[in-house]
Amino acid sequence: MLVLHQVHKTFSTPQGTLPVLNGINLTLQQGDSLALMGESGSGKSTLLHLAAGLDLPSDGEICIDGHALSSLDEPARARLRRQSLGLVFQQFHLVPSLSVIDNLRLQARLAGREDAEWTAHLMARLGLSGRETYYPEQLSGGQQQRLAIGRALAARPRLLLADEPTGNLDEQSADTVLGLLLDLVKETHCALLMVTHSARVAAPLDRLVHLHLGRLEDNAS
Numbered sequence: 540m541l542v543l544h545q546v547h548k549t550f551s552t553p554q555g556t557l558p559v560l561n562g563i564n565l566t567l568q569q570g571d572s573l574a575l576m577g578e579s580g581s582g583k584s585t586l587l588h589l590a591a592g593l594d595l596p597s598d599g600e601i602c603i604d605g606h607a608l609s610s611l612d613e614p615a616r617a618r619l620r621r622q623s624l625g626l627v628f629q630q631f632h633l634v635p636s637l638s639v640i641d642n643l644r645l646q647a648r649l650a651g652r653e654d655a656e657w658t659a660h661l662m663a664r665l666g667l668s669g670r671e672t673y674y675p676e677q678l679s680g681g682q683q684q685r686l687a688i689g690r691a692l693a694a695r696p697r698l699l700l701a702d703e704p705t706g707n708l709d710e711q712s713a714d715t716v717l718g719l720l721l722d723l724v725k726e727t728h729c730a731l732l733m734v735t736h737s738a739r740v741a742a743p744l745d746r747l748v749h750l751h752l753g754r755l756e757d758n759a760s
């Protein structure tokens with residue numbers, strides 16, 4: 540589903556070059572869930588951006604669904620993102636001018652994969668039935684993140700990439716949102732790569748890896 544082979548990433552900064560990822564190897568199979576932990580600034584978000592094809596590695600190869608990202612131009616990468624990936628961020632990134640239901644449908648529309656029955660099912664699973672015509676600002680933080688998760692899964696992607704999806708929520712909402720995310724990932728047989736700095740959040744996932752000094756260290760989970 541997702542393969543990173545000898546991935547390096549170096550940023551150019553006014554202070555000089557900054558090596559962030561230094562030979563990352565990672566394989567995620569269909570239906571696998573993996574927690575990516577590491578200190579702030581260790582490169583977790585950088586790795587997720589590369590996995591999403593939002594940025595390109597300095598060296599090495601990344602394959603999504605059997606497609607080598609380096610062999611695709613940006614429009615082709617964007618198409619692959621729409622068809623195969625769901626993305627969830629710490630900031631919910633909902634569209635404020637769109638209603639709840641239109642936010643939910645957005646990704647599926649872009650992927651040309653709208654499915655009214657699945658949308659209605661998702662609304663119920665998200666606990667948002669009856670709030671179709673609300674706007675994001677009328678929802679609590681937990682509800683907004685639930686909606687963002689639903690939007691990411693509306694097109695039934697094969698891989699969900701989540702960057703600290705519960706980082707902006709209080710502990711109780713975080714637990715609800717995480718439980719829902721994991722249930723929906725199972726239900727859709729989606730693979731999950733989730734960045735978190737919380738061992739509690741990482742615990743229910745199949746595998747746990749630590750990013751340290753630009754390399755991945757495997758942990759028994």
Ligand code: ADP
Nearest residue numbers: 550551552559578579580581582583584585586
């Ligand atoms: P994490 O998500 O683990 O906190 P990041 O991946 O956001 O870490 O950042 C890793 C390092 O790379 C940090 O030192 C950060 O300042 C640097 N970095 C991230 N993106 C860029 C960029 N576009 N240009 C320059 N440096 C960057």
Ligand code: MG
Nearest residue numbers: 583584585702
């Ligand atoms: Mg980060």
